[in-house]
Amino acid sequence: MKRKRPNFFYHLHQPNFHKREGSFFYSFGLGFTAAFLFAALILTGILEVFYYVPSSAEANQSLQVITYLVPYGSLIRGIHYWAGQLLLGVAILHMLRVVLTGSYKRPRRFNWLLGLVLLVLVLFANFTGYGLRWDEDVAWALLVGTNLLKTVPWVGDALFQVAVGSSTIGEQTIVRFYGWHIYGLSLIALFFVGWHIFRVRRDGGISTSPKEIPFPKIPRDEVIQKEVIGMFVISILLVALALLFPPGLSAAADFNNIPEDATAPWFFIWIQLLLRNGNALLMGVIVPSVVLLLLGLVPYLLDRSGSEEGTGIWFNKKGRIAQITVLVIILGITTLTLIRVFSQ
């Protein structure tokens, strides 16, 4: 019998894996899930581009057309929205798994930074995505988010100009956000996703404990089997969320209409709460930058131990400081978010 040649997708994986790499209860498939959600975002995003009109006069109306008139438009938009929300959550959980299993240690230190870059890109892509709705719900978040740039010393006004496309929010802003969302963030993120996955493989695959040598091998078919199941489950979840909890859309943004209370998108609620209690530059720019810097320092300063010292081991001793730092950051941000959500 002629042996079947593996198709293109098989070649995305090496022929054999360490048994642990394919274990769901080790990686929880979070990295794979993130990559799959990203693919779903690109697909649905391309479809939305065919109807969306990036102009302040027509953007909201074109979204109404997608949502209420175009066949399956509501589903496509819903999947795009939910994939974006889930991607952010999954990316953070993925980061948490990597920290708690010491998977950032040498030689994977650089890939940790690539992951952080992706996290920032996803955050901004989510923010610009919200902005593209151009409705009453996002108008003030957009104003505050971009005005924060102005508080940066020396280069603030230039940053604002580059981000917003004009010295005040207006017609240019939406074209600029459209450009940033698709090309300036998502396309760049695609490049980083490729680099991130390439580094995973070059650094020896998903981290495993070096103590299990000789390691038990499994063929890639077993891994692919799990991935196919994963894609199936995530797809069903996305469709269900899109149908049961469709994303909101209110009337077109009108900056002359003053709301009683303006809420930031959920992933920036913690910054909004910080901003209520202090200086704009400190709370809106410096604190988030310090958080990011701390995360970046995880493999370079907080835990400099090598791969033999706890890689692949949950809650390994050498990584205590790194684990506690990241847990405190994530718990802190979650707490702030919940405080604001429940105080309303």
Next chain:
Amino acid sequence: MKSKPDQKQSPFAFTRRMFLQIGLWFSAAISSWGILKFLSYDPPREVLLPSITLDEPITYLATPALYVPEVKAWLMHDDKGLYAVTSTCTHLGCTVNHDDTKFVCPCHGSQFNNSGEVLQGPAVDSLEHYEVSLSPNGRVVINRLVTVSAIDRLGVDG
């Protein structure tokens, strides 16, 4: 490339490779500058009117505060007369709402009294006052380009 024949060379020698590398970084820096300038064009356009002419002063005594979106200001009055307070919060630029006796920012909860002074943070600076004057035919004019002291009033007879 084969191994270099003359290994006696100083390690700090300026090699062709270094020259090309520096050249590459240099051109990257110059292009980045160009890209930044490209992205920084500020299109000329008038979003807000410099000033707006409203009705006769007496019209505005009926309501405690009137929002005038054309100049992004609240037209206020007290027993000394009319005055205009900017509606742009000094914290992060949201438009403040008026709530009986004070201005409240919907974004981060800053509060200002009717004269624009900070009652509650995070805002630090007071809301500025715009010039309110009478046009030759007796109409109220708010001029966004002229800021005045917080005690300036346009007296209203009656």
